[in-house]
Amino acid sequence: FGGRPAEGGSGGDGPIRIGVSLPLTGDFSEPGKGVQRGYEAWAKHVNDNGGLLGRQVELTVLDDQSNADRVAADYEKLINSDRVDLVFGPFSTRLVIPAAQVARDYGFLFVEPAGAAAEVFNQGFDNLFYAAPAVAQDHYDYLAEAIIAMPEATRPQTAAYAAMDDPFAQGTANGLKEKLAKAGVRTVVDEVYPPNTTDFGSIAAKIADSRADIVVGGTQYQDAVNLIVALRQLNYQPKLAAFSTAPTNPEFPEAIGAQTEGILSPTGYTPKADYPSNKEFVDFYTREHGAAPTEDEANAWTTGQVVAAAVNASGCADPSPECQRKLIDWLHGNEVQTVVGPLKWDSAGRPQGAHLIQQYVGGEIRIVLPADAKEAELVYPKPAW
Amino acid sequence: MKGLRVAGLTKSFGGVRAVDDASVTFQHGRINALIGPNGSGKTTFFNCVTGMVKPDAGIVTYHDRDITGRGAHKIAHEGIGRSFQLCRVFPRLTAVENLLAAVRPGSIVRALAPARLKSDVDRALELLTRVGIEHLADVEARDLSYGQQKLLELAGVLMADPETILLDEPAGGVNPALIERIGVLVRELNAEGRTFLIVEHNMDVVMSLSDHVVVFDRGRPIAEGPPDVVRADPLVLAAYLGG
């Protein structure tokens, strides 16, 4: 198994080769493919517009099968065998951590589109940057503020939380829970379930039995769908229901039987945002794919933008430790304009923004928080489902 | 008292009392036969004595030591060896290996000693010669015919060097010429001082071989004594031999 002889290599006028490993199969394959579409759209867009540093960019995408062992091997391969100039991150916290380790060992800049959990940032990686507005803990910040600001009479008194046992999903629910608890909203149910749970009957029974005013799901996708259906089967009608990531999925309304009205979700991205590059992105992407981009594509595109900004500012894009160091240092000191807004990071790579809050209003998912970005009024209490 | 003694042995399976309060003493150093109709509990009796099943009640002693309910391998270590009614060998081990597996390793250190010690292999070959299948030493047991497997099992039991040997129907399914050969071997070993306890339905074998016969019926002994006496016992005639 001799690896291919090194081709391309550093510098020169050849294309800039960017290595990525993504979960194209396995548990995370769906969002993984979304990220792939985003990366590819970004590369095409860059190439159509004269490339980076005047060089074309070329993606090498490997499939890590949603497996942590594989993702490390993939970056090992990209960096050593394929001799890529730059790397982009994979999808999901679970894969980002082992991947970032490899990148760090070889001194590579590691900008990633989907490692939002707190754990990603306390591993001591100085080469890592999360290319989205907020870490998991902060996804619900605007919602927390809004709830706390409600008049005493209508403000929810009790809350039920159910979170998947996954660093990201748990992080989102915990973030909201901590803030609400501090403000006096009693936690009456706090359930954590394994990622492969398919039967939510008894979790739903607990929540329904608690008659909590609001229900919050720290969810990925399928679990939110199952949980909502199970809650409906028990005729539980909360005043407010929020779930991370799932409701933004285009298939969500159909999956839960169209009873979406009033469901909330944080999102890092909206195609309607008026950040300078966003319109360009949405137009380009819609032209290519016939549909507007979602969060996964946007995060990938953002990753591209962040790296491109560093490359342009540093004037280099090669695997040498010096160049990679320059890129990393530049990102630590600067803000980057992206499709999800201006991003800047602390020393551990945490972005310093917050997520928008969306809600299904009139059958469509709209931004309701923060006030300055809203497309519709927050509906509270939510109608029955 | 020397030898194997069983008192009040009882074993039930569900509603069936396979062995029912059986008390038997075997003549140490002799060839004992255990006969009785099908289902009278002979095999179960063997299984209880050798620790393959736990008796519900009763005491088994060997040289005055209580061995009731001990693990099968411990009872084997006491010097009691047995064969099975449906002969059992290690199918994918060769004939020699079948015998080597019966060597008792002793301490842990000795357990890690090579299995093919020359002394052991020599003894195995000698035993195979004694039962007349030395030419099959390197043949896997599953390739042997039924009778040859039977002889191999016997050799394996002997390899463990037991003082008391329990044989369950050694003649069943074996060619008459071979039966005679086994009989000769049993006598030789008995002359060396080994005690035999043989379950057998072949009356010719029982009568010609044994010194002492115990007759079982419904899980307990109904008669015992020298072969000629037992053969004439009306109880035995009624229960077993058929009048």
Next chain:
Amino acid sequence: MPILLCWRLTLAADLLELVDVEAGYGRAALVLRGLTVRVPPASVVCLVGPNGAGKSTVLKVASGLLAPRAGRIVLDGRDVTGRGPQSLLGAGLSHVLQGHSVFPEMTVGENVLLGAYTVRDKARVAERVDFVRTLFPVVGSRWDALAGALSGGQQKQVEFARSLMVSPRVVLLDEPSMGLDPKATATVFEQITRMRDAGTAVLLVEQNARRALEIADQGCVLDLGRVHIAGPAQALLTNPRLGDLYLGRRP
């Protein structure tokens, strides 16, 4: 080495004939090396021989469990070589295996009733059940027990009882008396005689050789896959050459 056929004097056509059969297992060497056996109706032909001679193999070839590599099997004048046991059973041939072949996790009753698997006539089945229950008391008394929980000899009795559920024209019996107590052995041999008297052709393999030859009409001594000596059973019994080698010393 003398290669004789199982010779006979009867005039009636043979019910079962194995002609020049060669057979073996898998890729291994031949077990049967050109062997001919004939079984006329209303007679018992007894096969004896040392362990591993190929006796069981003869029966397996005859009942279609094992396809011969050469030779012919003729049942009632028709060539049935290569046909499976199911079709031979339909043609009136049944085979009782050596060793233990009860269905251990089914009850004794289920085992016996399976003997009549091919019989549709319920009344007839009921009648046979009554018959075997009286013949072998254990079948009746342990009707609902799992067959695997019976003692070795009891299982053999159930097996034989199971084979009596049909009345075929040819019966192959492989050591039916193995492990049986004297009473049950007597019952089995008596049943074999009765079958013969009712016109059935019986091919019997027995290690209880003298006892078997006493009730047999013809005898064949098999060794190394060939017929060694054959002739009327009485002649074999009195043949001094066979005593020590195959039949065991006279008691």
Next chain:
Amino acid sequence: MSLVFQSLVLGVLMGGLYALLAAGLTLYFGVMRVVMIAHSAFLVLAAYLAWTFTVHTGLDPMLSLLVTVPLFFVLGVAVQRLLVARLRPATLTMMSVLLTFAVALVVEGMLGFVFSGTHRRIPLSYSGARLELFGASVALVKLIAFGLAVVTLVGLHVLLKVTRFGQALRATMQHREAARLLGVDTDRVAGFGFGLGLATAAVGGTALALDSTIYPSLHWHWIGPLMAIIVVGGLGSVAGAAVAALLLGVGQNLLQIPLGTTWAQTFFYAALFLTLILRPQGFFGGRLAQRF
């Protein structure tokens, strides 16, 4: 109190589904001595077929049974005749583990290839519909699944215990040669037995898909609990497995109240280990697990 009652109801419904999903395993495992790792992969396959059916025709997924049950029966016959039948009888049990593991991989891989890894759920107009029962909610879809389970299990039990085919199947598995000599067409019977097992997978998969999302690797999630059920129930006993499934389902749901989801899941394995230590033959009859 109402939570306990609600959980009890949910537990019974879930237990019924578990029993249905495990039914096929009992058949291969107890009757045929084959450890069928791929059973749950076929469950997922059936679920996908039901999903495809509904998405493309807009009809009720239950109607897909008309196609999938016969299809799976044929598939089962094929798996048995082409693969399982080729294993050596002496090592059948062990090797069947690996062989069916391989089959599971192939099924999962094909599902991923054809349907992608996306989580799917059958869009049903009545997915949230419910009935009220003494104050507890009973979801319609769960009730349907339970009904399917009852019908299938009763049918299977009758088939195995009473019919000629059942007798022949059990005889074939216990002593093939003897069964052939009694006139049983053993090849066919064994194939049919496997087909029957897979046919239950068709029903089970459809029932599963009514109230759960599906994805190709879902089957790994089911292997453990289903195996636990058939050991606790006593290998080979359909009735035992059904009782065990009900008890485990109820137990899991009740334990979930104090313990939470994750620890409640360990209940299955705790029951499994306890069974093996206390009563290796299972609590409700069946084969001695110790010897098997």
Next chain:
Amino acid sequence: MRSGSETFVKAAGLVALAGLVVAFPSLASDPFVLSVGVVIISYAVLATAWNFVGGFTGYISLGHAAYSGLGGYATGLLILRADVNPWVALLLGGLVVAVFAVPVGIAALRVRGASFVIVSIALVLVLLLVFQSWESVTGGSDGLRVPRPFDADVLRPEQHQRFFHLHAVLLAVMLLCWWVIDRSRFGMGLKAIREDEDKARSLGVPTVRYKLAAFVVSAFFTALGGGLYALWFGFLDPIFQFSILVGSNMVLMSLLGGVRSLFGPLVGAVVVGYATEFFKAQYGDTQMHLVAMGVLLAVVVLFLPDGIIPAVRGLFVRLRPGQASIREVTQEELAEEVRR
């Protein structure tokens, strides 16, 4: 009996193999190939460790990932929580797992055959649940980062190289142990258990103790393999540590090479490891690599049920002149012979 030339060939082969292993890191064209080498030799370690129980006793454990996972976690937790030196932690971790394996073995080895398979699967699934939810100790589903045992100035490629050799040493020790047991009375007893446990018992083999000993030795080595891997890889995620697929891989590799041969699992690991890389490169982003793996496994089970090494050996034996071992004489001739 063995001939001198055969011994010579074997010795030469062994030396060549050892040379190849020692030299591999310098032959590898780049750190990636080297890292694949580490993965494969780690497979070989795990498969060989599995074979202590699978090969000798015939108990098929599909859940050996339990021990590799525990070994990894034990090592990592000892370093992180007790501040133990990494290498001491590795060894201690192995011992801890060995001790843990005693009660588990006593319970699990009560059942045989397929039930044992189920128990072994259940064990991994239980551990997965425990390690996922016992967050305060295990790090829960976030996983656990294991600090590297070497200084920061040991660069990653250098690290791969060291770990390759560490694995090789462990493998060599295990192979030696396996070889010693294979030839020993203990090994003979284990094989007897594999063939017929009750019969072995009746012959005086202390089956429970023997099985347990093999089981614990296997768990110990598996844990060392898991611990070493954890030190190398640096990150433990319960989902991948306690996975049925990992355990099945050990079984597949052992079976493929041949469970009754010393080098069987090693050969199997090389084949499977290479096949995994190959299928992944070939079918990258489709699930076809699963299908390919499944087909490979099925082919092995159906056509090479004894494994590669016995199959190859069988080929050689068939080429050699046949040795007749079965005496072909009739009773009559035998009687003549005896008389003479």
